[in-house]
Amino acid sequence: MAEPAKDESRLQENAYDVEVQFNDLQKDTDNPLGSVHTFEDLGLPSEVLRALAALRFSKPSKVQEKALPLMLSNPPQNMIAQSQSGTGKTAAFVTTVLSRVDHSKPNQPQALLLAPSRELARQIQSVVTSIGQFLTNLAVAAAIPGSIPKDSRVDKSVVVGTPGTVMDLIRKRQFDVSQLRVLVIDEADNMLDQQGLGEQCARVKSMLPKDIQILLFSATFPDKVMKYATVFAPNANMIKLRKQELTVKGISQMYMDCPSESDKYDILCKLYGLMNIGSSIIFVKTRDSATQIQQRMTNDGHKVSVLHGAYEGAERDTLLEDFRSGKSKVLITTNVLARGIDVSTVSMVINYDIPMKGMGDAMHDTETYLHRIGRTGRFGRVGVSITFISDKKSFDALRAIAQDLEIDLVALKPDDWDETEKLVQRVIKSSRAQPDFVPSGNTV
Structure with a gap:
């Protein structure tokens, strides 16, 4: 498990503005969900709140303030989030995943998180374990090359992996995706690029339940990838940093x-x-x-x-x-x-x-x-x-x-x-x- 933060609150004071574009469902709501100022306002599992406190998350970052209420709303809604490194995006989607999973079924895959490399998949796996450290039945599997034996099944509630390996596991019927509730794609600009991993991600999505919640995150979204993202995650809420905020200021x-x-x-x-x-x-x-x-x-x-x-x-x-x-x-x-x-x-x-x-x-x-x-x-x-x-x-x-x-x-x-x-x-x-x-x- 990664080391806890010593002063996480400093991170949350970065100066950047977050724009929100609501989907049609959200626009039609009489009282659309707005920002939150504390994690307690979100109705998160007590174990997750305890972990966030232990990891020195004193309050949501600006991205988390805007994104978490939308991602946690019911019925679940898709999200496309362009969020710079260091703004808390991984914690946001991991918190959402841990809130969606039924932890009384630790052996049934319920959430799939995809990343472009084994290194990033391992890192996300570590974050899931860290924020879920007080959840009694939390089980996380790494679906990366060489991690799942040929004669075994993926039997963990949260699965973090790379698209090629995940696709192979589903095809070989080692990975039961019938009960998946949420799909997260990190580094989505690269993952959905038709010149890169886009075809593999599309194939994986075609094998998943049609009503799965889709969350797409990336620091950058070129126009052509954004157009495809809106098809991949239809009727999604969108959050993004203003263009001038994209460059890492530090x-x-x-x-x-x-x-x-x-x-x-x-x-x-x-x-x-x-x-x-x-x-x-x-x-x-x-x-x-x-x-x-x-x-x-x-x-x-x-x-x-x-x-x-x-x-x-x-x-x-x-x-x-x-x-x-x-x-x-x-x-x-x-x-x-x-x-x-x-x-x-x-x-x-x-x-x-x-x-x-x-x-x-x-x-x-x-x-x-x-x-x-x-x-x-x-x-x-x-x-x-x-x-x-x-x-x-x-x-x-x-x-x-x-x-x-x-x-x-x-x-x-x-x-x-x-x-x-x-x-x-x-x-x-x-x-x-x-x-x-x-x-x-x-x-x-």
Whole structure:
């Protein structure tokens, strides 16, 4: 179980505005549900309230104030929620799930939560266990590759998994979905994207009860995905942050103008000392380059680890746990860790390769950039993101991302290392000077 928060109330004071768009059913209600100001106002199970208090949730965040009354209303209604990292969205949907489940039937699957990676599925599983710690009969299963033996059945009331594994378990009749009450899809922009996991999610949904409550959550919703989301979760209530609130405010976003592609590695090594002030994540384009950079840095005397999809599940779990615990402090990875993963000590994110999308990396990927840098600046802290550019294509891509997000990036100069260190250290040290508090992973 993740560590309890020491000062969760600081998280709830973030300045952002939440817009709500009610569905037709809600509009027709004489007294539509509004905001709540305490968790007690929601009629939650006493065990859940006790856990929230133990985890130092002093009051609902702004997103929770708006979303929870709608998600908990009866009859159940669908929800599409665009909610930035650190606003309490995971706690919101987990609280809803634990309130919907009949805990007198711990062996009957009643709630399904889907995530794009085993790492995020494991993290959500931990949050369910944490908020449900006082529920006597709570049972949670992880439907991820290698976790459910071929000759066994999914016999837990809450199931957290990845869409491919869940689809296989249903097809093989190892997973009885007939009594499912709620479907949650986290990182929905990626999960519903027709170029990604969208087909698998659609197939899973087609196998579920037609009246299941559908809750879609993501930090970003591109227009084309939002259009599909409204079909996937029909007549849904919607909540979203205002566009100008999307950029993570606690992150100092910088860029390093590298003389050439080959110079990027040497500059990365120069940054190594700064990476170890807290913990750092280095994002690269491919598995091969992640492995090559890790091997090269290790040979040059730097202690770094690498994690990507080529590793087997159990090894991936171990690598991520070593990073969470501080056993390893610098992690090189691909986009497998770009979404949702909470490690409170991460003070720096480096985009060694700018995120791109489309055939031949034809277009900049603003959403992935936003998810990547969101791995730092967690829980009210501040952090640094540094993006490497080395040619006109990478420069144009980063400029387009900055325009999309309406932000100004700080330029770092590779030929003025004293000034670079001063700028980066100033931010990281200001983060470490803050009171140390580590929310329990339910604030993604």
